[in-house]
Amino acid sequence: MAIKDYLRQRYFPHMWCPGCGHGIVLNALIRAVQGMGLDKNDIVMTSGIGCSARISGYVDFHTLHTLHGRALAFATGVKLSKPELTLLVPMGDGDALAIGGNHFIHAARRNIDITAIVMNNRIYGMTGGQFSPLSGIGKKATTAPYTTIDSNFDVVKMAVASGATFVARTTAYHVLEAVDLLQKAISHKGFSVVEILSQCPTHYGRKNKEGDASSMMEFQKSKTGKLGSKALEKDPTLIPRGIFVDDKDASEYCSAYDKIIETAMKGR
Amino acid sequence: MNNNIKFVQGNEACVEGALYAGIDFFAGYPITPSTEIAELLSGRLPEKGGKFIQMEDEIASMCAIIGASLTGHKVMTATSGPGFSLKQEALGYACMAEIPCVIVDVQRGGPSTGNPTHVSQGDINQARWGTHGDHAIIALTASNHQDVFAMTVDAFNLAETYRTPVILLFDEVVGHMREKLVVPEKGDIPLVERLRTSVRKGVDYHPYLPREDGRLPMSDFGAEHRYNVTGLFHDMWGFPSNNPKVVRELLRHIVDKIENNVHSITRYKEHYLEDAQYIMISYGSSARSAVHLARSRRARGEKLGVLELQSIWPFPEDIIREKCAGKRAVIVVEMNMGQVMRHVKAAVDEPERVFLANRIDGKLITPTNIKTLLRVIQGRGV
Amino acid sequence: MARLKLKEHVINREWCKGCGICVHFCPKKVLELDSDEKVVVVRPEDCICCKLCELRCPDLAIEVLSTDDVPAAPASDDDSQDDSNEQ
Numbered sequence: 001m002a003i004k005d006y007l008r009q010r011y012f013p014h015m016w017c018p019g020c021g022h023g024i025v026l027n028a029l030i031r032a033v034q035g036m037g038l039d040k041n042d043i044v045m046t047s048g049i050g051c052s053a054r055i056s057g058y059v060d061f062h063t064l065h066t067l068h069g070r071a072l073a074f075a076t077g078v079k080l081s082k083p084e085l086t087l088l089v090p091m092g093d094g095d096a097l098a099i100g101g102n103h104f105i106h107a108a109r110r111n112i113d114i115t116a117i118v119m120n121n122r123i124y125g126m127t128g129g130q131f132s133p134l135s136g137i138g139k140k141a142t143t144a145p146y147t148t149i150d151s152n153f154d155v156v157k158m159a160v161a162s163g164a165t166f167v168a169r170t171t172a173y174h175v176l177e178a179v180d181l182l183q184k185a186i187s188h189k190g191f192s193v194v195e196i197l198s199q200c201p202t203h204y205g206r207k208n209k210e211g212d213a214s215s216m217m218e219f220q221k222s223k224t225g226k227l228g229s230k231a232l233e234k235d236p237t238l239i240p241r242g243i244f245v246d247d248k249d250a251s252e253y254c255s256a257y258d259k260i261i262e263t264a265m266k267g268r
Numbered sequence: 269m270n271n272n273i274k275f276v277q278g279n280e281a282c283v284e285g286a287l288y289a290g291i292d293f294f295a296g297y298p299i300t301p302s303t304e305i306a307e308l309l310s311g312r313l314p315e316k317g318g319k320f321i322q323m324e325d326e327i328a329s330m331c332a333i334i335g336a337s338l339t340g341h342k343v344m345t346a347t348s349g350p351g352f353s354l355k356q357e358a359l360g361y362a363c364m365a366e367i368p369c370v371i372v373d374v375q376r377g378g379p380s381t382g383n384p385t386h387v388s389q390g391d392i393n394q395a396r397w398g399t400h401g402d403h404a405i406i407a408l409t410a411s412n413h414q415d416v417f418a419m420t421v422d423a424f425n426l427a428e429t430y431r432t433p434v435i436l437l438f439d440e441v442v443g444h445m446r447e448k449l450v451v452p453e454k455g456d457i458p459l460v461e462r463l464r465t466s467v468r469k470g471v472d473y474h475p476y477l478p479r480e481d482g483r484l485p486m487s488d489f490g491a492e493h494r495y496n497v498t499g500l501f502h503d504m505w506g507f508p509s510n511n512p513k514v515v516r517e518l519l520r521h522i523v524d525k526i527e528n529n530v531h532s533i534t535r536y537k538e539h540y541l542e543d544a545q546y547i548m549i550s551y552g553s554s555a556r557s558a559v560h561l562a563r564s565r566r567a568r569g570e571k572l573g574v575l576e577l578q579s580i581w582p583f584p585e586d587i588i589r590e591k592c593a594g595k596r597a598v599i600v601v602e603m604n605m606g607q608v609m610r611h612v613k614a615a616v617d618e619p620e621r622v623f624l625a626n627r628i629d630g631k632l633i634t635p636t637n638i639k640t641l642l643r644v645i646q647g648r649g650v
Numbered sequence: 651m652a653r654l655k656l657k658e659h660v661i662n663r664e665w666c667k668g669c670g671i672c673v674h675f676c677p678k679k680v681l682e683l684d685s686d687e688k689v690v691v692v693r694p695e696d697c698i699c700c701k702l703c704e705l706r707c708p709d710l711a712i713e714v715l716s717t718d719d720v721p722a723a724p725a726s727d728d729d730s731q732d733d734s735n736e737q
Contacts, residue, residue, distance in 0.1 A: 003710075011507065012665050013709060019669030023708025031705070044489050046335070057496055057507060062489040064338065065498035065508070066331065067361055073328035077335025077343075078489060080319050081293050085339070085490050106324035175705045201669075213708075214674035257319060264314035 006030040006040065008060050015054055017125075019213025021172035021198030025090065025119050026055050028175050028196075032182035038086060045088045046075040048100060051125040051200075052092035061088070069100030072107040075114050083254035086186065087114040093134040094124050097153050101133075108162035111190045112253035116164075117182070118155050118193065121200035129203030140207040156244050159193040165247040166192035171220035172199060174241065181243065190252045197224070197239070272451040278442040279304035281413035281449045282346070282372060283312065285420025288451065289459060292318045292341035295332035297325055297351060300384045301440040302374035305346035326351035330358035334367045338497065340462060340488035342424055346372035349391055350381060352398065359433055360399030361499040363522060366476070366484060368427035368462070370420070372436040374443040375552075377630050386630030387440040389552055392607040395435045396581050402519055404526035406533055407435040407581040411555040413449045416442060418457065419535070419578060425460040426533065430525055431484050437580060439603070441553035441632050462486060465493065476518075477504040482525045527582050534587055535578035540566055544573025546642065547592055548625075549612055550601035551577040554633045558601045561635035561642075572642075580608065585615040597645045598622045601638055654699035654716035659691045665711035672703035672712060 007030065016023050033043065043061040047053035049068035056063040062085075066074045071089050079087045096104050096118045107114060123141060124130040131141035136152035159167045166188040168181040178196055185192035199205060199216035210216050225232030227242030274284070283305055286294075294313060296306040306322065313320040319336070323329040326347050333343035347355060352373045362369055375391045377383025391398075395407040406426050410416040416438065423434040465485035467473040473493040478484050487493035496506040501515045509515070526533065539559045541547065550558040555576045562572040575591050577584065592598045592612070598621055600609035606624045613619040625641045627633040643649060659681075668687030678696040681689050681703060689712065691697075699716045 003713075007710065008507075013667065013711075014665075016708065018667035018708075019671060020708050023710065024671075024706055027705060027707060027710055040494060041490065041492060057498075060494055062338075062494050063496045064335065064489075065496060065500070067357055067499060070327065070331045070358065073323065073331035074335040076321070076323070076328070077293070077295060077332030077337075078339055079335075080321055080332070081336035081341050081343075082339040082488075082490050102324050103328055106328070172708075173706070175702070179705075213669045213671050217671065217675070217706075257314075261314040261317055264311070265317070267315070 001034060003030055003034060006034060006060055008058055011058055014058055016051060017202040019199065019201045020051070021121060021196075021200070021213075022052055022055060022119050024172040024175055025117065025178070025196050025198055026058060028178040029055075029088070029090070029117070029182055030059065032179045032186065035179065036183055036186060038186075042084070043086045043088060044075070044078050045090070046071045046078065047090055048092070048095040049126075050092040050095050051121075052090055052095060052119040055090050069095055069098070070103060071095065072100065072103040072114065072116065076107060076110075076112055079112055079114055080254055080257065083113070088117065088186070089114055090117040090119055092125075093118060093120045093122060093155075094132040097155065097158065098133045105158070105162040108159055108164040108191050108193070110253045111163060111165050111250050113189050113191070115182075115185045115188075115192045115194070118195045119198045120155060120195055121198040121204060123200050123204040125200050125203050129207060142207075155193070155195040160245050163191070164193045165190035165245060165250045166243070167245040168193070168243045169195040169197070169239070169241050171197040171217075171224055171241065173217040173220040177241065184243070184246075188246070188248075190247070190250055272453070274449045274451065275446055276413060276449050277304060277444055277446050278413050278416050278438060279374065279444070280308055281416040282420045282436065282438065283308040284449065284451055285417040286344050286370070286424070287312060287316070288417070288457065289421045289424035290342045290461075291344055291424070293333060293336035293343045294319075294345065295321045295323050295329040295336070295343075296345050296347065297323055297329050299326070299348045299351045301376055301443050302346045302348045302351075302372060304443070305372060305374075326354035327358060330355040330371070333369050334358060334362050334365070337367045337369050338489045340464075340486075342368075342428075344370040344372065346374065348374050348376045348384075349378040349394075352391060352394060356394075356398040360401065360403065362433040363399065363403040363405070364499045365497050366431040366522065367433070368431050369433050370423045370427055370436065371433055372438065375437060375439040383630045385440070387553060387603060387632055388628070388630065389437075389439055389554065389603040390607070391437060392580060392604060395437055402523060404432075404523045405435060405581050406430065406432060406526060406579070407437050408535065408579050409437045409551045410442065410578060411552055411576060412442070413447050415578065417449060417451070421457050421459070422535065425458075428460040428462055429483070430529070431486070432526060435581075437552070439552045445553075464488070467493065474504040475506050476502060478521060478525075482521070530582040530584065531586070533579055533582060534584040536584060536587060537576040537578060538591075539574040539576060541573035541575060541591060543571055545571040545596045546573070546599065547595045547597075548572065548574045548599045548601050548638065549577065549588065549608070550574060551580065551608070554601045554603050557633050557635045558638060561638050564635065577608070583611050583615070585611075588612055588615045589617065592616045595621070599625050599638065599641060599645070601625045601633060603627050603633055654718055656694060656697045656699050657715040657717060659694065659697070660713040660715060661689055661691070662711040663688045665709045667709050669708060671706050671708065675706060676703055
C-alpha cells in the first residue's frame, strides 16, 4: 500500500505551521506502519489536545481525538475492551506530562500494550507559546517573559521509572531512526514510549532565538548522541538517543486480565 | 428455592441491573458511597468474560468507558459527588461525540468532600449542568431496589437508543440500605442493543449523519469503517469543523434528540394521586418518607398523594403541571436546598402553592419532618 | 546496495509550505525554493535518491520516484556515521 493510502488526503494540506516537526513525526509514523504491513482496520489512534493531537485527523485509522491529557485513559479503555487492536497514542509534551502526567505514569505502570509517542517540542504551540514541563530552566515563553525557573522532566527517565517496558528517544532530524524505533515500539508487547524531539520554529524557536526549522534540526543533529556512540562518550552533555529499556518478559496488562477471566470463569 | 430473590444493598441491585442489561466493561475509582458497585463488578464481570479496570482517578475512568464503548461494548462507571465533578469533562465529551455510556452517582453531602458517609440529593443540578456548554442529558433515579434494578436496565437502554451518556442519580440511603430484590427472568425486560450501521465495506459511511428518526448507527472501532471521533464540533465524517452551519446543526441535534423526546424518556410513579388534595413530589430515598406519610395520613382520611419522579432530566414539566393542577399545595420533598423545587415552581400554573420540605444535614428526611411543614401549610400550627 | 536511479521528483505544491528543510538538508543541493516559496527541483541530475527530503518533509509534499522502487534503504541519517558530528 502506498504511503498516501495511510493519509486522509482530503484534509491536506495539514494545519501545522511551515517546518513543524510534528509533520515529520507523522511522516515517520505512517512509514513505520507501512513497513510493518499492518492492516489499517486494526489500528486505533487516540490523541489529546494541542498541535500534536491533530495528527489523528490526518491518518486513515480508527481515530479518537479526545481531551487534553486524557488520550492514554481513552486508549486504555479501547485496548482493554478489544486487545487485538493496535493502539497508537501520539501526545504533545504538555499533553503527556503536564495535564496528562498521571495517566502517563499509570499507563506505564500497568504495562498495557499501547505505544505512546511524545512529540516533544518543549512548548504549548496551539495556545501561542507558553512554557511546558519540558521547556527547562532559562527558556523564554509567552508566560515566561523573564525566562523559566521551572525544571523540566526527562521523558525517558520518567517512563523508565514508571515501568514502561520499551523506552526510546530520537528526533525529527533522525527520521530513519524514528521509523525504526517506532516499528520496534509498536511490535513490543507492553507499554512502549518513544520520545521524538520535534521543532516548533513558530513559537519555541523564535522566542529562544534558535532560528528556523532547519537550524532547529541542526541542533537536534549536533546536540544529541546515539547510545553507545563515541560522540556521547566524549560529550556527556549531549541528549542520548536510542533504546533505553526493552523488557520482553514483563507481564502485559490485557494478557494478565485474560488469566483473571480464566480463573473467574472456572470459579463459577 | 428461587435464586432470583436476593436481599441486597441498592448498590448491588444496580450491579444486578447492569449485568442484566449486558454490561461488558466497567472502569472506576473507589469513592464512598458507591464503592460496592466497583467491588462487586470486579468479581462479576470477568465471570462472564467482561472487563473491569480500576483506573488512576475518576477522570480516567470516564475516559476509559468512552473508549470501550467505541469498540462496541456496554459500559458503566460509578462514583459520588467529588468523583462526579471530575467526570464532568469527559461527560461533556460523551455528549458531544455521542457515545453511549452509563454513569452512576450515589449522592453524598457536598460541596467538596462534604459528608462522605451521609445522604444528600445535592447533585441534581450538577447532573444537568455539571459539564460546560449547551447540551442535553438524561438522568434517572429510584427509591427502592426493584426500581434501582429497573432504572439501571433502562439507563443502558436509553444510552443505546439516544447515543448519549445517561446518569443514574442514586443516594447514600438507597445505595447502602438492604432490601429484597427479585431479579427478573431473562427477556422479562426488553433490552436495547447497539444500533450498528448497515453501510457496507467500501461505501462511504457517515458516522455523524443522523437518520430520519434522529438515530446514528455506529460502527465499532476495529470494524471496516474507519472514522474520526472528536470533542470538537464536527462534520458528518467526525472531522473538526467550525463552519457556523455545522456548529449550529450539531448543537441542535445533540439537544433536540433528547429534549424533543421528553415524553418517551419520562418515568414516574403515582402513589394515591387520584383524589389527592395535597401532592408531594419526591424521588430517591426521600420519596420513601413521602409515600409513608401519604399512607399514614390516608388512614386518617387526609387526601395526600405522591408523584415520584424516576427521571429528573429532561425535566418532566408537562406531567408535573398536569398532576399539580388544582391541588391545594405542592410539597417538594428532597434532601437539598430546593434543586427540583425551583423547576417545579417554573412548571406549575400556581407557583405560590409550591413548598419545600427538605433536610440538608446528612440525615434522611422523615415523614414527621414533612408532616411538620404540612401542618403549617394547612394552618394547623407547628 | 544497488544504486537507485531517479525517475522523477513528485512535488505537491498544494501541500508544500516552503519551510526549506528539504533544501537545507539535501546532500547534493538538488532542491531550491522558488519565488512562491515552494520547493522546485533545480539539479535533478545530481540526485542520489537518498530520499531524505521525502522522509523529512513535514508536509508530506515530496515523493522521489526511482527506477527500483522497492522501499529504499537510504543513506543513514545516523550521526554516529556522520563524521562532522563525531568530532
